[in-house]
Amino acid sequence: xxxxxxxxxxxxxxxxxxxxxxxxxxxxxxxxxxxxxxxxxxxxxxxxxxxxxxxxxxxxxxxxxxxxxxxxxxxxxxxxxxxxxxxxxxxxxxxxxxxxxxxxxxxxxxxxxxxxxxxxxxxxxxxxxxxxxxxxxxxxxxxxxxxxxxxxxxxxxxxxxxxxxxxxxxxxxxxxxxxxxxxxxxxxxxxxxxxxxxxxxxxxxxxxxxxxxxxxxxxxxxxxxxxxxxxxxxxxxxxxxxxxxxxxxxxxxxxxxxxxxxxxxxxxxxxxxxxxxxxxxxxxxxxxxxxxxxxxxxxxxxxxxxxxxxxxxxxxxxxxxxxxxxxxxxxxxxxxxxxxxxxxxxxxxxxxxxxxxxxxxxxxxxxxxxxxxxxxxxxxxxxxxxxxxxxxxxxxxxxxxxxxxxxxxxxxxxxxxxxxxxxxxxxxxxxxxxxxxxxxxxxxxxxxxxxxxxxxxxxxxxxxxxxxxxxxxxxxxxxxxxxxxxxxxxxxxxxxxxxxxxx
Amino acid sequence: xxxxxxxxxxxxxxxxxxxxxxxxxxxxxxxxxxxxxxxxxxxxxxxxxxxxxxxxxxxxxxxxxxxxxxxxxxxxxxxxxxxxxxxxxxxxxxxxxxxxxxxxxxxxxxxxxxxxxxxxxxxxxxxxxxxxxxxxxxxxxxxxxx
Numbered sequence: 001x002x003x004x005x006x007x008x009x010x011x012x013x014x015x016x017x018x019x020x021x022x023x024x025x026x027x028x029x030x031x032x033x034x035x036x037x038x039x040x041x042x043x044x045x046x047x048x049x050x051x052x053x054x055x056x057x058x059x060x061x062x063x064x065x066x067x068x069x070x071x072x073x074x075x076x077x078x079x080x081x082x083x084x085x086x087x088x089x090x091x092x093x094x095x096x097x098x099x100x101x102x103x104x105x106x107x108x109x110x111x112x113x114x115x116x117x118x119x120x121x122x123x124x125x126x127x128x129x130x131x132x133x134x135x136x137x138x139x140x141x142x143x144x145x146x147x148x149x150x151x152x153x154x155x156x157x158x159x160x161x162x163x164x165x166x167x168x169x170x171x172x173x174x175x176x177x178x179x180x181x182x183x184x185x186x187x188x189x190x191x192x193x194x195x196x197x198x199x200x201x202x203x204x205x206x207x208x209x210x211x212x213x214x215x216x217x218x219x220x221x222x223x224x225x226x227x228x229x230x231x232x233x234x235x236x237x238x239x240x241x242x243x244x245x246x247x248x249x250x251x252x253x254x255x256x257x258x259x260x261x262x263x264x265x266x267x268x269x270x271x272x273x274x275x276x277x278x279x280x281x282x283x284x285x286x287x288x289x290x291x292x293x294x295x296x297x298x299x300x301x302x303x304x305x306x307x308x309x310x311x312x313x314x315x316x317x318x319x320x321x322x323x324x325x326x327x328x329x330x331x332x333x334x335x336x337x338x339x340x341x342x343x344x345x346x347x348x349x350x351x352x353x354x355x356x357x358x359x360x361x362x363x364x365x366x367x368x369x370x371x372x373x374x375x376x377x378x379x380x381x382x383x384x385x386x387x388x389x390x391x392x393x394x395x396x397x398x399x400x401x402x403x404x405x406x407x408x409x410x411x412x413x414x415x416x417x418x419x420x421x422x423x424x425x426x427x428x429x430x431x432x433x434x435x436x437x438x439x440x441x442x443x444x445x446x447x448x449x450x451x452x453x454x455x456x457x458x459x460x461x462x463x464x465x466x467x468x469x470x471x472x473x474x475x476x477x478x479x480x481x482x483x484x485x486x487x488x489x490x491x492x493x494x495x496x497x498x499x500x501x502x503x
Numbered sequence: 504x505x506x507x508x509x510x511x512x513x514x515x516x517x518x519x520x521x522x523x524x525x526x527x528x529x530x531x532x533x534x535x536x537x538x539x540x541x542x543x544x545x546x547x548x549x550x551x552x553x554x555x556x557x558x559x560x561x562x563x564x565x566x567x568x569x570x571x572x573x574x575x576x577x578x579x580x581x582x583x584x585x586x587x588x589x590x591x592x593x594x595x596x597x598x599x600x601x602x603x604x605x606x607x608x609x610x611x612x613x614x615x616x617x618x619x620x621x622x623x624x625x626x627x628x629x630x631x632x633x634x635x636x637x638x639x640x641x642x643x644x645x646x647x648x649x
Contacts, residue, residue, distance in 0.1 A: 054639050169557040173515055176550030179543060180522050187540040190531045194540060195522075218584065225577045225610060226569050391611035391618065395604045396625045402584070403600065403629050406591060407639040415588030423581055430566045431511055441547075449543040453536040461537030 003131050010358030014366050019064050022057070023363050026068020027370045034073025035386055036393055037080050038220045040089025041313075041330045042439075044073035046212040047397065049337050050404035059341045060356045064363040066337055070330070071123065071367050074273075074313055075375060078115045078306055079382055083108055083238060091273035091309040094281040098294060098301030105297050108238030109379075114251060114299055115306045116375045117243070121255040122307035123368040126263040126314035131361050133267075134350065138322040141347040146455035147466050149325075151475035153448040156325050156440065159270025159482040164328075164434040168483060171437050174428070178441020179448070181206045188446070189453060201411050208336040208442050210414045213401050214421025215428075215435050221398050222426040224390070241379045243299070251303040254284050258307035266312025269319060269327030270482060273309040280308030314364065321345045321357065325444065329436025332443045339443075512559025519551030580610050595644025600626045 013019060033044040048069055052062050077088040082099030095115065102111040144152070161171025184195045185205030196202040243251075258280035265276040284304040285294040294301045313330070320326040324346035326335045338345055343356065350357045375382075405414055425435055452466075459465035467473055526544035569577060587603040601622045608618035633639045 051637065054637050169554045169561075172550050173554030173558070176519070176547045176554060179547035179550065180518075183540075183544045183547065187529075189535050190540050192529050192531055192540045194529065194544065195525060221607075222577050222580060225580050226573050228573075228612075389613070391608045391613035392621050392625075394611055395607035395621070396628075398584070398607060399600055399604050399625060399629060402587065402603075403596070403633060403641065407633055407637075407641060412588050412592050415591065416585060419581055419584040419588065422584070426577075427511075430568070432566070445543060445547075452542060453538055456538055456542075457536035 003135060006354060006358045007131055007362060009355070010360070010362035011365075013060065013355055013359035014064065014362035019061055019359070019363060020366065022061055022065040023068045023367045024370050024374075026065040027072040027367050027374060030069035030072020030074075031076040031079070031371075031375065031382060032072075032385060033069075033397070034076025034088060035079045035382055036076075036088070036397060037084060037086040037386075037390070038088055038224060039073075039217070039397065040077050040087075040092070041070060041073040042089065042212065042333055042436075043217045043220065044076070045069055045330065045333050045337070046209055047217060047401045047404065049209050049333075049340070050408040052337065053340060054404070054408050059343050060359050062341050063338065063343065063356065063360050064367075066334065067360060067364055068367045068370075070313065070334065071119075071310070071364070071371055074310060075116065075119050075371055076382070078119070079112065079379070080386065082111045082115060082302070083383065083386065089274075091277050091312075092305070093274070094277045094305035095302055095309075097281075098296070098298050101295065101297035102299070102302065103238060106239055107297065109241040110239065110243045110247065110299065111302050112238065112379050113241045113243045113376060114247070114302045116241075116372055116379075117248070118251070118255050118258070118303040118306035119310040120368050120372040122259040122262055122310035123314060123371070124365065125256075125259045126266070126311035127361060127364045127368070129263050130314050130318055130364075134318050134322050134357070137318060138347040138350050141323050144323075144347065144471070145469070146451040146458070147468060147472045148475065149451040150448060150455060150466060151472045151479065152323065152325050153444050153451070155475050155479040155482065156269045156319075156327055156444065157437065158479045159268070159485070160328060160437050160440055161270075161434075162483055162486050163270040163272075163275060164436050167432070168486075170431075170433045174433050174435065174437035175441045178438040178443075179445045181211060181438070181442045182445020183449070189450075199413060201413050206417075206442065207405075207409060207414060208333070208439065209340075210405060210409075210417050211421055211442055212333055212336075212439050213405065214418040215425035215438060217397070217401050218418055218422025219425030219429060219435075221394055222422060223429065224394060238383065241376055247299055251300055254300045254303045255307040257287075258284065258304040259311040262308030262311030263315040265308075266315025267318045267327075268315075269325070270485075272316055272328035272330075273312040276312035276315075277305035277309040280304040321349060321360075322347060324349075324447065326440065329439050332436070332440040336439075336443045508561075509559055512555045512557075515551050515555025515558060517555075519548040519555060522551065523548035576610050580607060583607060583610075592642050593645050595647060596630065596641035597626060598644065600629065 030044055033039060034041060052065055077092045078095050081087040081092040081096035083103055085096050085100040087093050087096050099111045102108060157175045161175055162168045164171055184202055186193055186203050193203060261280050262276040265279060266272060281304050284300050285292060292298050316327055316331045320331040320335055326332045402415055455465050522544055526541040529540045531539050583603050583606040587599055591599045604625050605618045605622035608621050633641055
């Protein structure tokens, strides 16, 4: 009941005209940017962060705008997956399978409607779970000392490193790169300059927006230059954006199951939307058995991953908001943005800034409603924007990213670094190194360092302090266990072939 | 075993060692904690060296690198963005942005005339958004201010 009355207070905040307008604008802009081929939530948020900083909004309202962009870009990503078969992020890969098959069969409209409805269901249900679980988790985490935090951050790194790619060592390399970048600048504890190469601008540290835009957006531009005109939108026929009652009934159970699964998986560190959508898809494929036409345009093949990745996107907010430790790339970018706005997520957030937390939760509901009512009728407009030629869209996005970084930071060096990170990111992708751990390492590096040094200062240099409490030991065990997770996961998620082995 | 593994593995090890070497030189006037400013850099360096050593030893799928015209296009795109960062404060927003967007647009396959008109439209659009709507100043160009 307590949570409900707090949530009611949150709605009072979210329904203020300014915040309502921001949630609407965020969803709209997020959808538009996220829809661009190859641009997923990470790109969309990173590109728009400088703009958010520049608006001088109060932190609570800026957070609402940010959340709107997050949701919108996730949905925008499914539009391009369904219509063009170019997922902007790996979490939409599964949507593209049946979504694009439906488009080719002339049923792109129903696929888009299913995606919108499934996203709405997944988003709304998981916000409810967020409201229930987030306060509990912060209660529990309130006693975390520096040693526990250090172990928790290590857990976040190992989980993401093993789950984000094929090879844990590549994840380790990416994490190491991120941690190193995190140390650039004046050491906040001793004021020693580190890795600044004599550049005064670098004393403030490496701007995570610059690194993220470089690694993700600029490298994407290079990748597209390499690929040439693949997935260029010609004339798009997609039919009416509607589904029948029968189809709705057919997908209801799928959406509910996928939402639950997505939320749980999303809340776990490292796993996130990609694995959630993958697991939901394979689960539904299994449950459907011979009656399913998965891979050839089964409507449940769109509903499952879409409900799951939206639910996971919300689930992923839980560790980020209540512990201050995100589990993946997108929430790491969100955390970076929050820190930039002067909001420090952690166990005390709900207690100390209840307006902010409950206002955000309520505006997530509002954002999801906007997403639904906006997208069903407006999808035609979005599709027309998608049909603009790539030689117009991609240079435009690139210029937007560069100009907004320059307008906010005023540093030409940052623009050079963005290009440099773009080249580095492209090489890393070519070699199969995951990019998300770089961002996570960069954003969590300061937290990790602070807690390592604080716990060692308290113990007088005895490293045993890191393994001193039951919670810390449990977190270390989880970190070790996460190294074995991919093997387990591969066994659960092998699609179709096995019959004797249960899920 | 191939170049695709030895080179990146070697680069990772080299970067890791350089990071570690630099970290050993961090001098602190008074120690606020037992490990000081080198702890995290050394941890990062260890991760890089370990991952690099593993990468150099264990081969996996060969990456396919672009060649010829594709490589030139990508190189030209990167150079255009680098040059943009240098000339933006100097030539100002309007000229440099129009130039870089036109260049990129052409690299993405637009005919010259169209890429210039697209660049003009996008540059003006960005100017309206930033200067008019967000009230953020964009560089006018030091060259014209003398």
